[in-house]
Amino acid sequence: MTKKTLNFIGIAFVALFLQLTLSRWLSIQEIKPDFLVIAIIIIAQTEGVLAGEIFGFIIGLIADGIGLSVLFGLSAFSKTIVGFLGGFLENKKSSLNPFYYYFIIITIILIHYIILYTIYYNTGQMSLQIKMLRYVLPSTIYTSIFYILLDNIIPIRR
Amino acid sequence: MFRQIYNLVYDAIDYIVFGILLLAAFVILLSGNSPQIRKLQGNITDTFAFLAYPKHLIKKTTGLIQENKKLRRENLRLKQRNSRFIEAYKENQRYEKLLGFTDSIDYEVLPCRVINFNSMAIGKSLMIDAGKVDNVTNNLPVVCTDGVVGKVVSAGETTSTVQIMKDVNYRLSIRFRDSRELGILRSRDNGVLEVREIPSTSVVHPGEEVITSGFSNIYPADLRVGKVKEIRQSKNGRYQIATIESYVDFRSLEEVFVILEYKND
Numbered sequence: 001m002t003k004k005t006l007n008f009i010g011i012a013f014v015a016l017f018l019q020l021t022l023s024r025w026l027s028i029q030e031i032k033p034d035f036l037v038i039a040i041i042i043i044a045q046t047e048g049v050l051a052g053e054i055f056g057f058i059i060g061l062i063a064d065g066i067g068l069s070v071l072f073g074l075s076a077f078s079k080t081i082v083g084f085l086g087g088f089l090e091n092k093k094s095s096l097n098p099f100y101y102y103f104i105i106i107t108i109i110l111i112h113y114i115i116l117y118t119i120y121y122n123t124g125q126m127s128l129q130i131k132m133l134r135y136v137l138p139s140t141i142y143t144s145i146f147y148i149l150l151d152n153i154i155p156i157r158r
Numbered sequence: 159m160f161r162q163i164y165n166l167v168y169d170a171i172d173y174i175v176f177g178i179l180l181l182a183a184f185v186i187l188l189s190g191n192s193p194q195i196r197k198l199q200g201n202i203t204d205t206f207a208f209l210a211y212p213k214h215l216i217k218k219t220t221g222l223i224q225e226n227k228k229l230r231r232e233n234l235r236l237k238q239r240n241s242r243f244i245e246a247y248k249e250n251q252r253y254e255k256l257l258g259f260t261d262s263i264d265y266e267v268l269p270c271r272v273i274n275f276n277s278m279a280i281g282k283s284l285m286i287d288a289g290k291v292d293n294v295t296n297n298l299p300v301v302c303t304d305g306v307v308g309k310v311v312s313a314g315e316t317t318s319t320v321q322i323m324k325d326v327n328y329r330l331s332i333r334f335r336d337s338r339e340l341g342i343l344r345s346r347d348n349g350v351l352e353v354r355e356i357p358s359t360s361v362v363h364p365g366e367e368v369i370t371s372g373f374s375n376i377y378p379a380d381l382r383v384g385k386v387k388e389i390r391q392s393k394n395g396r397y398q399i400a401t402i403e404s405y406v407d408f409r410s411l412e413e414v415f416v417i418l419e420y421k422n423d
Contacts, residue, residue: 013209016206016209017209020209020274024275049176050171053172053179056179057179061202062202064199064202065201065205066203066206066207066285071187071190071327072187072190072195072196072199073184073185073186073188073190074187076182076183076186076187080176080179080180080183081180084172119187121326
């Protein structure tokens, strides 16, 4: 097993452990940070599109199993897209304006939550505006704050 | 020629793999109820469950847990029996001739610990420390001493996933205890429990107890569900909508029971 694979496994376990132990305590009005999305973006932008999307799919599938998603496969679907999009930032962080860089990261996280909540709350009871204001935007902001904090404490580099 | 195809595939490998993975995820999502997919989910839950309960493993080794299990089982049995007695009393009032009504309720329950609850962004579910080795299978009812919690949606070998009542995709056939009206309980997107389409002529009232109807293949009759918090007319005035308050405090849920077998009258 290569060092890179071990790194992937290590990051996946840390992210899953944080998600399972901390997310409930950090929850504000049912809005939780998604440490798995953060881990996928980190892997994707350090290792590229292919690694990012495969990592996203696997960790998403694990999250669906262990994270108790009733819609099994939904996290795998949304997190594969995160890995794919995050991969386009490979080695671009230093060349991008920080605001532009974080704007892209936040957009990726936003896309993830739009997919997640649109499919999960596909009951027709809630309008798109309410979904966005009640779930998508708060979740995006909360997860982005954690990403930005983490990125500034442990700068992400290859 | 082959070199060109190879180069083409090599250049587009990111997109090809992306397409395959998306398709795989989509297929898994669409076939979520198939036994194979539920088995896969159960296996994943089993494999990674250790991340969710390091503290629980230590507690499980102590003998006190066995004793607690026994007591909790007895407690639940008595509470459910009590609920059944209230029901029998009301039936007796309505049908005076049925004085010889006998109570034949009998649940075979399995006490379990909740080892993880609702840790992802979506879904309202919890993980319990019982699986196929304890005879837990999909679609078994899960209750606690306060009332109905949900049902098993994915049973692994040693752990299982339980869909709770507050999940938007959950449905439960219920009966209002006093008015005898039937309905389907569902959760709104914001987690509020509701029973819609109650005829306008029904006299469902706030505070009225809600119990399981027994018409479902999953739940036995007369399990406590909650009470009516509010009753209002629908916008078109054709029916009433009842908001239900569950007896269960899902945030502090630590122990639940899986009903492995039950007998109804």
